[in-house]
Amino acid sequence: MIYLDNAATSWPKPECVYEAVNRAMREWGGNPGRSGHKMSLAAGKVLEETRLLLARLFNADNPERIIFTLNATEAINLGLKGILQPGDHLVTGSMEHNSVSRPVEALKEMGITVTKVKTSPLTGINPVDVENAIQENTRMVVLNHASNVTGTLNPIAEIGDICRRHGVVFLVDAAQTAGIVPIDVQKMNISLLAFPGHKGLFGPQGVGGLYIAEDLCLNPLKQGGTGSESKSLLQPLFSPDRYESGTPNMPGIAGLGAGVRFILEQGIDRIRHKEHLLMTKLLSGLHNISRIIVFGPDTPEKRAAVVSIQIKGMDSLEAAMILDQAFEIAVRAGLHCAPDAHRTLGTLENGTIRISLSYYNSEEEIDILLQAVAAIAGQS
């Protein structure tokens, strides 16, 4: 199987990730932060180390401001619902994933007003438009770093600067960029960074997280046991305990730590460089096949390693099925849980075929994919 569905979840993971999960279950099987015995302390250390590695990757000063969630969706929900109150105004884009659009829709019901700024599939959101959308009661701007449909990168640093100047909280959905595109929460003025553990960061499914800037205290989505301040019926005020109730996914967090360590060792520039090479080959190859429509920016620099296409006159789901069944190539077709993005692209009916790359893909795999796409587009 040639796996080109890395925007859904990356596969394979580095060997060290599988090993870390296995070792965490077998050897450090205690419950982190719950007891004082050796196995519980060893489990607690896993969490500490992974926080440290993530803080280093995202240039966060304090590792305790990195909190773990089930996935990026939970992190985004926490960021949005932990800050916004009835009467607040929110600015977002028109190319967001349902992990943003759906909780935003639910917030509207609670009296939060929303401006969706039209976002270009080619150049991302225009910072000027974002600034113009900010009102007196704007409390937050929420945007993806890169579209999960077209890969289009948003100008996060510029928008971070605007948010800082206006005193607005900036929540970034890094689902398609964490581990792939450099992110510096301080330089980019990011207040809240939501990230999945299982995509670019190479961790297993079941772990994501949120960076929370020092000056923010969010209402948690859940309350419960934290192993701290146990006498109190009130949720602790301090991070990470405020946001991490109940037993965490210790083996998953061990795997995520191994993934982030791998990225830091390889160097994110090297990873990005490899993906640029593959994307350049992919984009130029696709442009040479007739009947193929490629969405999003032409140059790899302007996108994450996610490319959406359509084959003119052909159902996207059918094309993906042929790739899977006849060519053993895994891609994803449809709306990719991002109807707003497809409304913006004009592809809501047929969706797109999404090809998403990883550091582990090879040029040979891109060649095989291009031949397969050409064969399908030529035949039908």
Add this chain to the structure above:
Amino acid sequence: MIYLDNAATSWPKPECVYEAVNRAMREWGGNPGRSGHKMSLAAGKVLEETRLLLARLFNADNPERIIFTLNATEAINLGLKGILQPGDHLVTGSMEHNSVSRPVEALKEMGITVTKVKTSPLTGINPVDVENAIQENTRMVVLNHASNVTGTLNPIAEIGDICRRHGVVFLVDAAQTAGIVPIDVQKMNISLLAFPGHKGLFGPQGVGGLYIAEDLCLNPLKQGGTGSESKSLLQPLFSPDRYESGTPNMPGIAGLGAGVRFILEQGIDRIRHKEHLLMTKLLSGLHNISRIIVFGPDTPEKRAAVVSIQIKGMDSLEAAMILDQAFEIAVRAGLHCAPDAHRTLGTLENGTIRISLSYYNSEEEIDILLQAVAAIAGQS
């Protein structure tokens, strides 16, 4: 290391659990329910199978009413916040874990009124007291199946019957019983059953779940991508999608499935029988050591495999530290995230030393523990 902290998390797991997690990551690495290719379908099948096994274990008719969460705490939060509205009244006990007590405290702030029924550490909550606490606006009763401090079993079936007769939702926290004590959601009239995956069910940490009765539609804690009804900005109404936004913990769910299959193969009666044997030995041994106070019921039939003790005149944390350092025995000391239970017991200051057993413990381990406890109690 003799591991007697199974109420925090069970260890070791059956070998098949480690293998299932490993295989899920390495072989079925796709994102379940997100794409149509083989690896995504294989990952989706993992979720389906685990739902089926859990439905069989808890005698739920429809596997799609079993939903996956990060842990039991999230499941309890979803159960409470998904149902209760300002103006509603809630009945709970005085021996609950912070996974119940803390979200209940947060709900009070939102205009939900609460009656905490005094619960006996020896016999559990009295069904008559629960029935007397039900008011016209009572919407829910929430109770643990067994205390995580004393192991005391609550008369769940009797209370389920009361809830049914009064048209009240019954949420059960099965953190200490799922996989250890038989649970039948239909016979026991349980509307919502919250369970951890990583304790009695032998799954890895990072997965728990909630059974939701057919007639209930909860407000979800989170909205996001579900891989279904992707054109809509509204969260789907149907289970499990309504409650499972974003990428699930597929490897963890694979491990949980293996754990539940192991339990079904062994038979829950056999597991309970083994734990009874160990508990009988433990309880009688403890009663023969001077200076030991044992909390909770005298007979194994009335408790889960959780035993709390104090050594008269000795700090519980210190005793647990000696067990760890000098005897290589892992137990937990302190409040166990259950301050209400310690208020009920009168142990809020010193906490307790908690010894919690698993199917994998042996009589020899109990002997060694008893000798160690006797040595500590004799010396100090």
